[in-house]
Amino acid sequence: MRPNGERVRPYLLLICLALVWGVHWPVAKIGLRDLPPFTYGALRVATGLAVIVGVLVARRGLTLPDRRDVPVVLSVGLGQMAAGIVLMNLALPLVSAGRSSILVYTMPLWVGLFQLPALRAGGARWQVGGLLIGVAGVGLLLNPQSIDWQSSGQLLGSAALLVSAVLWAATTIHLRHHDWHGTPLDLMPWQLLMALVPLVIVAVVFEAGRSIHWEPTAVIAVIFSGPLATALAFWLSQSISRSLSPLATTMGFLAVPVVGLVSSWVILGEPLTVLDLAGATTTFLGIVVVSVSSGGTGSGTGQAIDPAPVLASASAVPGSTP
Numbered sequence: 001m002r003p004n005g006e007r008v009r010p011y012l013l014l015i016c017l018a019l020v021w022g023v024h025w026p027v028a029k030i031g032l033r034d035l036p037p038f039t040y041g042a043l044r045v046a047t048g049l050a051v052i053v054g055v056l057v058a059r060r061g062l063t064l065p066d067r068r069d070v071p072v073v074l075s076v077g078l079g080q081m082a083a084g085i086v087l088m089n090l091a092l093p094l095v096s097a098g099r100s101s102i103l104v105y106t107m108p109l110w111v112g113l114f115q116l117p118a119l120r121a122g123g124a125r126w127q128v129g130g131l132l133i134g135v136a137g138v139g140l141l142l143n144p145q146s147i148d149w150q151s152s153g154q155l156l157g158s159a160a161l162l163v164s165a166v167l168w169a170a171t172t173i174h175l176r177h178h179d180w181h182g183t184p185l186d187l188m189p190w191q192l193l194m195a196l197v198p199l200v201i202v203a204v205v206f207e208a209g210r211s212i213h214w215e216p217t218a219v220i221a222v223i224f225s226g227p228l229a230t231a232l233a234f235w236l237s238q239s240i241s242r243s244l245s246p247l248a249t250t251m252g253f254l255a256v257p258v259v260g261l262v263s264s265w266v267i268l269g270e271p272l273t274v275l276d277l278a279g280a281t282t283t284f285l286g287i288v289v290v291s292v293s294s295g296g297t298g299s300g301t302g303q304a305i306d307p308a309p310v311l312a313s314a315s316a317v318p319g320s321t322p
Contacts, residue, residue: 010243014252017236022259024229025097026267028088031221034213037089038203040222044085045199047226049192052234056189065190066181072174073187077194080171085199087164094157096270099141101260102280103161105287108250109134110169112290126293134286138162140279184238192230250291254284 031040056062065073092100112127142158212218241249261280265272 010240011252013236014240014244014249014255017233017240018252018255018259020228020233020236021256022101023263023267024224025092025101025260026264026270027221027224027229029092029097029264029268030217031225032089032093034215034218035221036203036207036210036212037093038086038199039207039210039212040225041082041085041089042196042199042203043222044225044230045081045192045196047222048230048234049189049196051227051231052185052189052192055231055235056185062189063182063186065187068179069182069187072178073190073194075171075174076187077191078198079167081191081195082198083167084164085195086202087160087167091157091160091164094153095161096264097268098257098261098264098270098272099158099276100161101257101264102141102283103138103158104165104168105254105257106134106138106162106283107165107168107172108287108291109283110166111172112293114169114173127290130286130289130291130293132286133289134283137279137281137283137286140275140282143275143279185235188234247291251288254287257284 028040035043053062088100088104095103109131112131116124116127240252244252257280261272261276264270
């Protein structure tokens with residue numbers, strides 16, 4: 001039996017991770033006031049990459065990924081990190097930070113949808129029930145009293161966040177079925193590098209002439225997004241995923257959008273309406289039903305990634321997306 005301190009430690013780390021990733025949503029929204037979205041994304045990944053490389057060099061050095069792990073390097077680096085960060089940064093100026101965090105964290109619902117054909121009849125019924133509950137929650141979040149349906153920006157921003165959640169779900173399933181040959185920490189710098197290249201390219205092409213306002217808030221946002229919400233959060237998520245069951249990890253990560261909703265209210269003064277709370281509660285209930293009926297969305301491999309983002313479940317934690 002493990003000592004009480006060892007049993008409590010992963011839960012304390014989970015609280016710390018939820019605070020970092022949850023608060024990151026309003027922090028990123030503030031950063032995007034001064035920094036163009038692609039430039040901000042590139043700076044986030046670059047600073048996070050520098051910290052991860054520094055940690056690896058200090059511990060045991062960098063290792064090239066096994067060629068059999070290249071598919072997950074590409075999947076996470078391009079599909080989840082780069083695309084997730086771009087979608088998040090483009091959507092945040094248009095959608096409230098609190099609602100954005102909830103929409104991205106609908107990821108387990110889409111994992112459940114993708115897994116439906118492989119489930120037994122009993123599990124599939126529960127999955128369908130959870131999906132319907134979750135979709136009803138998303139509907140409450142997108143109702144005309146919460147967002148302006150006459151504003152194409154809000155609609156496009158909400159759609160972009162849901163697309164990010166679907167991409168995260170697809171990556172999660174890919175990681176779940178991958179035969180791992182390297183550790184998540186060893187692959188992390190290559191995944192970040194794979195995300196950094198396209199982010200730098202689009203920043204140079206589309207934002208070369210745009211001014212950057214290096215206000216203190218912009219500097220704080222980059223430091224928070226890269227070293228904290230990407231590098232540190234990745235280490236936290238990896239430690240948590242290796243210590244807790246996939247289901248416990250998935251349920252614990254639901255605290256992230258809760259913190260995101262509350263911190264956006266406190267930091268940005270975003271309205272916290274009854275419909276927001278009802279939509280969030282209904283969405284989370286659907287996620288719980290889907291996760292319990294499938295035994296969790298992870299496979300216990302310990303892979304962790306934001307997440308957007310970095311965000312990502314027990315088998316894919318978006319260390320670079322949330």
